[in-house]
Amino acid sequence: xxxKVKISIDLMGGDNSPEKTLNGIDLFAKKNKNKNDYFFYLxxxxxxxxxxxxxxxxxxxxxxxxxTKITVSNELSPLAAVKKGKGSSxxxxxxxxxxxxxxxxxxxxxxxxxxxxxxxxxxxxxxIDKPALAGLWPSEDGMNIVLDLGANIECGEKxxxxxxxxxxxxxxxxxxxxxxxxxxxxxxxxxxxGTEILKNTYNKLKxxxxxxxxxxxxxxxxxxxxxxxxxxxxxxxFTGNVALKTAEGVANFLTKNLKNALSENIISKLSxxxxxxxxxxxxxxxxxxxYNGAIFLGLTGPVVKSHGGTDDLGFYYSIEVAYKIxxxxxxxxxxxxxxxxxxxxxxx
Amino acid sequence: xxxKVKISIDLMGGDNSPEKTLNGIDLFAKKNKNKNDYFFYLxxxxxxxxxxxxxxxxxxxxxxxxxTKITVSNELSPLAAVKKGKGSSxxxxxxxxxxxxxxxxxxxxxxxxxxxxxxxxxxxxxxIDKPALAGLWPSEDGMNIVLDLGANIECGEKxxxxxxxxxxxxxxxxxxxxxxxxxxxxxxxxxxxGTEILKNTYNKLKxxxxxxxxxxxxxxxxxxxxxxxxxxxxxxxFTGNVALKTAEGVANFLTKNLKNALSENIISKLSxxxxxxxxxxxxxxxxxxxYNGAIFLGLTGPVVKSHGGTDDLGFYYSIEVAYKIxxxxxxxxxxxxxxxxxxxxxxx
Numbered sequence: 001x002x003x004k005v006k007i008s009i010d011l012m013g014g015d016n017s018p019e020k021t022l023n024g025i026d027l028f029a030k031k032n033k034n035k036n037d038y039f040f041y042l043x044x045x046x047x048x049x050x051x052x053x054x055x056x057x058x059x060x061x062x063x064x065x066x067x068t069k070i071t072v073s074n075e076l077s078p079l080a081a082v083k084k085g086k087g088s089s090x091x092x093x094x095x096x097x098x099x100x101x102x103x104x105x106x107x108x109x110x111x112x113x114x115x116x117x118x119x120x121x122x123x124x125x126x127x128i129d130k131p132a133l134a135g136l137w138p139s140e141d142g143m144n145i146v147l148d149l150g151a152n153i154e155c156g157e158k159x160x161x162x163x164x165x166x167x168x169x170x171x172x173x174x175x176x177x178x179x180x181x182x183x184x185x186x187x188x189x190x191x192x193x194g195t196e197i198l199k200n201t202y203n204k205l206k207x208x209x210x211x212x213x214x215x216x217x218x219x220x221x222x223x224x225x226x227x228x229x230x231x232x233x234x235x236x237x238f239t240g241n242v243a244l245k246t247a248e249g250v251a252n253f254l255t256k257n258l259k260n261a262l263s264e265n266i267i268s269k270l271s272x273x274x275x276x277x278x279x280x281x282x283x284x285x286x287x288x289x290x291y292n293g294a295i296f297l298g299l300t301g302p303v304v305k306s307h308g309g310t311d312d313l314g315f316y317y318s319i320e321v322a323y324k325i326x327x328x329x330x331x332x333x334x335x336x337x338x339x340x341x342x343x344x345x346x347x348x
Numbered sequence: 349x350x351x352k353v354k355i356s357i358d359l360m361g362g363d364n365s366p367e368k369t370l371n372g373i374d375l376f377a378k379k380n381k382n383k384n385d386y387f388f389y390l391x392x393x394x395x396x397x398x399x400x401x402x403x404x405x406x407x408x409x410x411x412x413x414x415x416t417k418i419t420v421s422n423e424l425s426p427l428a429a430v431k432k433g434k435g436s437s438x439x440x441x442x443x444x445x446x447x448x449x450x451x452x453x454x455x456x457x458x459x460x461x462x463x464x465x466x467x468x469x470x471x472x473x474x475x476i477d478k479p480a481l482a483g484l485w486p487s488e489d490g491m492n493i494v495l496d497l498g499a500n501i502e503c504g505e506k507x508x509x510x511x512x513x514x515x516x517x518x519x520x521x522x523x524x525x526x527x528x529x530x531x532x533x534x535x536x537x538x539x540x541x542g543t544e545i546l547k548n549t550y551n552k553l554k555x556x557x558x559x560x561x562x563x564x565x566x567x568x569x570x571x572x573x574x575x576x577x578x579x580x581x582x583x584x585x586f587t588g589n590v591a592l593k594t595a596e597g598v599a600n601f602l603t604k605n606l607k608n609a610l611s612e613n614i615i616s617k618l619s620x621x622x623x624x625x626x627x628x629x630x631x632x633x634x635x636x637x638x639y640n641g642a643i644f645l646g647l648t649g650p651v652v653k654s655h656g657g658t659d660d661l662g663f664y665y666s667i668e669v670a671y672k673i674x675x676x677x678x679x680x681x682x683x684x685x686x687x688x689x690x691x692x693x694x695x696x
Binding site for chain 1 (some may be wrong): 360486488496501504533535542543565569572573574575582585586587589590591592593594595596597598599600601602603605606634
């Protein structure tokens with residue numbers, strides 16, 4: 001058991017749960033044949049879960065199910081939800097990291113509630129003032145990390161440096177063989193541009209560059225988030241959230257227009273048949289479900305948030321993320337990076 | 349002459365100028381047969397311009413050319429460029445609004461230099477602290493306005509309200525028959541979300557809603573910039589610039605991936621032939637050149653900035669924008685809106 005990655009999952013959060021969460025889990029079991037490699041702690045309402053859980057095709061063992069009787073309404077504010085949420089599937093799946101020593105928690109429930117509950121149960125890591133929400137972005141040669149995506153509206157210099165260290169640790173827990181390359185999101189690439197906070201952070205990151213945890217690339221602009229110049233893009237939660245949602249909006253707008261253009265008349269409909277395979281490949285490469293799974297960084301344990309509206313396959317990908325960061329020892333890597341910065345600070 | 353729209357153009361700014369600027373002007377003359385409707389004041393270096401200008405196909409009269417001997421290097425900082433730039437084509441095309449009473453200035457030169465020169469020559473409008481840079485975004489049913497796109501990194505409540513009034517005036521100078529619908533860009537749509545500045549601006553705009561100048565929609569998130577919920581999207585220059593560039597980046601990333609998918613093998617290549625017309629239509633609808641032309645708002649006269657890297661057609665579209673806002677009496681509309689707000693403020 002000690003060598004297995006222990007993943008705690010809230011079966012009830014998000015649309016169409018527990019169907020999609022259970023199907024996603026079953027897909028994971030189908031793809032990962034090595035049963036010595038993982039173990040699930042599953043939390044949900046017995047009457048809604050039991051029947052389906054007993055009849056999954058691939059997941060036959062390798063899990064333990066816990067009945068949670070409390071459900072938290074989506075209508076409540078995060079704080080009210082947290083007050084009433086003790087004993088819910090979300091609460092118990094987080095608490096599982098303490099009570100059962102599980103390695104990571106995954107939920108598709110409300111982001112605000114998950115963030116507040118996680119902070120309350122797991123507590124903020126020593127040396128971190130503000131935990132951050134990090135996301136995965138498709139990039140020219142794979143995947144980039146962007147943080148913060150909305151946990152903190154206003155961020156100071158220390159927060160942005162912490163985000164750089166935590167984001168690098170996250171990148172390397174997913175890609176152990178690659179170098180983390182940090183950049184700061186700004187509105188120009190010259191050293192003179194940006195707010196005072198950005199300029200101070202820039203100078204500090206320049207000092208940390210090459211000290212071992214990451215390479216510092218400098219400023220990048222919004223059009224380079226998908227480039228391979230850097231793979232850890234650091235910004236405050238307001239800017240990060242606007243960038244993420246603008247990107248989603250533009251992607252939807254373009255694909256909708258593309259679909260319309262391809263179904264307008266008989267010739268274009270015919271063309272769709274011919275382009276079916278190429279478009280499928282295009283869609284497949286950039287399928288947002290593949291980038292599902294935002295990670296709360298800066299707590300004593302890792303918590304992964306799946307998109308509430310995703311489907312079976314999307315939820316499966318968020319399990320993959322949870323599995324990888326636990327396997328890649330994310331928390332140890334963050335601690336190492338933070339200690340390193342601390343030592344450099346004490347010296348300098 | 350009094351009834352003609354007088355457009356002053358810097359022929360030298362941007363890549364491949366004066367070729368593209370002159371070709372764009374000629375295209376405008378081709379499409380606008382009514383010679384009583386417009387007049388160009390053109391500024392550039394005689395030895396580079398004269399030959400081409402004399403041999404344009406459609407623009408035979410309706411313009412006056414001015415030789416400007418000074419060129420400003422792109423290497424200089426905006427402030428240094430402005431110091432040395434008196435008498436340059438950019439300077440003279442702005443000053444033309446004072447010396448020749450022209451209605452609008454258009455340049456594809458450096459944004460920073462154009463902004464500083466414009467402020468210096470035209471001066472900020474009474475009642476405005478910070479002029480803003482507004483851009484055009486494709487939307488579900490036409491075009492939206494987004495501002496500020498980067499002129500002001502930090503904006504207070506008064507600035508954002510000014511942007512709402514100026515953006516609405518801009519929208520209605522381009523679309524005289526449509527209602528301006530203002531929204532504030534935020535990271536959630538609930539009234540509780542966002543910074544203190546956003547919350548205060550929200551409350552103030554709620555008060556101004558329905559008072560005549562625009563409808564106030566409330567907060568929107570980044571994924572709704574392209575929606576038809578609102579058509580004037582207000583934000584600070586840092587956030588606006590990141591959103592704009594992120595959108596450009598995602599659009600380029602997607603179209604590049606689409607192209608690759610469609611040219612990978614013989615079947616997909618064949619499919620491209622079949623989808624040629626539908627894809628052309630798609631491309632045409634979303635061609636960034638159609639949205640070329642950012643507008644400096646808040647000076648005593650309007651200044652339009654064309655993308656430096658655009659081509660003949662893109663430059664033509666920015667002339668269209670300059671023509672429309674002059675024809676639509678942008679400056680009068682802004683003054684009217686600001687006076688209106690002032691009166692409401694005095695009352696309330």
